[in-house]
Amino acid sequence: MARAGRIYLGLVLVFLYAPIAVMAVMSLNDSQFYALPIKWSLRWYADLAGNQRLIDAGVNSIVVAVITTVIASVLGTAAALAFFRYKFRGKRLLQVLLFPPIAIPWLITGTAMLLFFFWTGIGRGLHAMVLGHVALALPYVIIVVSARLQAFDPDLEAAARSLGAGPWQVVRYVTLPFLAPGVIAAALFAFAVSFDQFVISYFLAVPGVSTLPVEIYTSIRKGFTPEINAISTIVIVASMALLVGVSRFYRFGGDR
C-alpha cells in the first residue's frame, strides 16, 4: 500500500515536471525541428543575446518586479502591522477586501484596469503594470507577514521598554529583526508574482513596451522558434528558484 502510494506520488510529480523538462531539453537541441537523437547545443541561448526585443522585455520585467516588490512590501507590511496591533471597526471589511485581487479572474481585473487607466488618462505601459502588479502582490504580502506576526510575542517589546529602550529602538532592535524573515519571504513572493504575471501585463502593455511573459506569448502566437524554449527555460528556472527562496522563510500551506 505505502509502496503503491509512493509510486502514485512519483507519477504525479512526473506529470507536473515532465513538460517543463521536455521544454528545457529541447532548448538544448541543435535541431530547429526537434529532431532526435538530440544534438546538444547552446545555439538558441546564444541567439538570445542578439534578440533585442527579448532583452528589452527582460529588463522591463525585472524593473517592474523590483519596483512592485519595494512598494508592495512596504505598504503590505504596514497594513499587516495595523491588523496585528489594533482592534478597530471595519477591520474585517478591510481583510475581506484583500480577496478580490486574488479571487477574481485576472481577465476581469485586467480588462477593468485597461479601460479605467485608458479612460482616466493614466494610460498603459510600465507604470500601469506597476500599478496592477502591486495590487496583486499586496494581499500575498499581507498574508505572509501576518503569518509571521502570529508568532510574535508583544511581551518582548514590553521587556525591551522596561529595560530602557525608546520607541524607535524597540522597533529597530526587537520588532523588525523578528519580522525580517516574514518580510523577506513576502518580498520574494511579491517579486515572483510580478515577474510571472502575464494576464495583467498583457492588457496593460503597449506595442514595443512589454514584459517577458507578454513577449513570449506574442512569439508563441506568431509561430515560435526554439529561442522561445530557451528564454522560457530561463524564466521558469528563475521563477522556481525564487519560490524555493520563499519557502526557506515561509511555509506554504501553513504549519506542518
Added chain:
Amino acid sequence: MAASNTALGGAVRTGSSARAIAVLTGPAYLWLTVTVLLPLLAMFYFSFLTEAPIAGRVGELTLEQYRTFLERGFYTTLILRSLKLGATVAFFCFLIGFPCAYILAKTIKGRWREALFLLVIIPFWSNALVRVFSWTMVLRGNGLLERAIDWVVPGAGSLGLMFTYSAVVIGLVHSYLPYMILTCYISLQAIDDDLIEAARSLGAGRITILRRLILPLALPGIVAGAVLIFVPVIGSFMEPRILGGRQGTFIGTIIEDQFTAVFNWPLGAALSFILLACVLVIFAMFAPVLKRAM
C-alpha cells in the same frame, strides 16, 4: 492587554491610534481602490454605454450590450462551455489530487513530506504561461507523447491531441492540480489519526473509512479546491489560445477579443461583468464551506 501599548502605535484607544491605523492601512487600501475597485466600477459603467467614451467620443446609456448577450445564443453557449470546462478541470484535479494529498498527509512523514510537498507546490506559483507553453512540446503532432506511443506501439498513428478541447483540459489540470492538493492536504492534515485507528478497530473496512470518515471530514478542503480552480478556469483565455487552437473559443477568449482585437469595449465590459456575476454567485453559494476551509 500587552499588545495595546506597543512601540509603533503608542497609547491605544486614543486619537493617536486612529491616526496610526489610517497611516498604516491607508496607502495599501488607497492603492487597491484605484487599481481594483474603481476599475471594476468603471467597467460596470462602460457595460451600459453604446460606445467607449474615449478619444472624444460620447457613449450613451443603453442596455444594448446585455440585450446582445441574451439574444444571441452564441454568448450563452460560450458561457456554458466555459462553465463545463471549469467543472471538468476541477473534477480531474480532484480525481488526481485527492489521493496525492492523502498519501502526503497520512503515509509520508518527516523531511520527505516537506520536500515532496514543496515539489508539488512550487510549479503552481511559478510561471503559468511557460508551463502551458511547455505542453505544446509534448502534445503537438510528432511531439514527445506521440513519439513515445509510437515507440511502444509502432504504427499507432497520430493522437491529434494538440489544438483540441482535451489539450486545453490537460494544460489547465496541470496548471491547477497543486491547488487541489494544497487545500485537500490542509483538511486531511487536520484529521486525527486516532480517529481512523478507532474506526479500524471497530471493524470498518478501508472503503467505509474513506466514505464515512475521511471524505466527509475533508469535504471543506475538496470544495475549497474545486471553487478556487473553477473560478480562474472559467476566466481563462491564454491556455485555450495556446493549446486549443480553433477549438479554444471560450467566453474568456471572446472577452479578450473585445478588448484587444475588435475594440468593442462596452460589449467586452458587459461580458466581463456577466462572468464576474457568475464568479460572485459561486463564491456566495460556497461561502460557508470556504470559510470553514480557510
